[in-house]
Amino acid sequence: xxxxFYPGYLNQPCQAQYGIAIRSDENGxxxxxxxxxxxxxxxxxxxxxxxxxxGRNLLLNKILAxxxxxxxxxxxxxxxxxxPELPFDLLGHEFPMVLDFEDYLRKGNPVEVREVLPxxxxxxxxxxxxxxxxxxxxxxxxxxxxxxxxxxxxxxxxKVKAAEARSLVTAVGYRAWxxxxxxxxxxxx
Numbered sequence: 471x472x473x474x475f476y477p478g479y480l481n482q483p484c485q486a487q488y489g490i491a492i493r494s495d496e497n498g499x500x501x502x503x504x505x506x507x508x509x510x511x512x513x514x515x516x517x518x519x520x521x522x523x524x525g526r527n528l529l530l531n532k533i534l535a536x537x538x539x540x541x542x543x544x545x546x547x548x549x550x551x552x553x554p555e556l557p558f559d560l561l562g563h564e565f566p567m568v569l570d571f572e573d574y575l576r577k578g579n580p581v582e583v584r585e586v587l588p589x590x591x592x593x594x595x596x597x598x599x600x601x602x603x604x605x606x607x608x609x610x611x612x613x614x615x616x617x618x619x620x621x622x623x624x625x626x627x628x629k630v631k632a633a634e635a636r637s638l639v640t641a642v643g644y645r646a647w648x649x650x651x652x653x654x655x656x657x658x659x
Contacts, residue, residue: 471644474505474532476525478517484525485516489642490537500545503533504642507552519550520563526550527621530567534615541615543567548622551635562630562638565622574608574618581606 471487478484486507493500507519519526530548538546551562575581586603588594593603630638 471506471642474529476519476529477522478525479522480517482517486519486529487644488529488533489644490533491638491641493641497545500547501538501541502638502641503530503538503546503548504638504644505529505548505550506639506642506644507550518552520552523622523624526565527619530565530622531620534620538615542611543569543613543615543620544610546615549630549635549638551630551639560630560632560635560639562632562635564628564630565624566626567620568623569608569613570619570621571608574613575606577618579608579617580612581608 471489473485474488475483475485486505488503488505491502491504493502505519507516517525519529534541534543534546546567548565548567549562550565551560583604583606586605588597588603597603
């Protein structure tokens with residue numbers, strides 16, 4: 471686990487911990503970035519990464535550029551787990567990552583350029599006069615960590631169930647502050 475810092479809602483300094491877990495699926499090895507935010511033993515107040523897109527995006531880009539440079543983004547997932555101090559009350563979210571295509575182009579990354587054939591008479595006339603319409607797209611294999619700015623998209627966020635959040639937290643080696651103090655949870659039922 472590593473500590474990472476990010477700006478909060480009012481640009482105050484906030485901190486979280488993160489780890490990267492490697493898993494396998496049908497396409498081969500993949501990386502799960504697991505960011506854990508907890509007030510823990512310090513009891514400090516911070517802005518949740520669920521509430522600050524700017525802080526979440528800065529944090530994600532820092533991890534991609536340092537720890538996952540050159541790893542394909544389509545082989546990477548980004549999770550934020552909140553308050554993992556009590557194992558039965560884990561709250562997690564998986565955020566999809568969106569490439570800033572203008573930044574990708576500006577940095578000179580490879581693109582695939584295709585001509586778009588016209589669909590109207592006016593378009594065909596322009597085409598024959600030499601005014602071609604082209605589109606540029608990035609191939610998945612070329613979109614890697616550190617190649618351009620990546621943002622998290624808030625709309626299609628997936629809520630992670632407690633069991634999956636628990637396995638993610640365990641996979642990155644997170645130990646809750648109470649466990650590191652030798653304390654145990656006791657069931658009262």
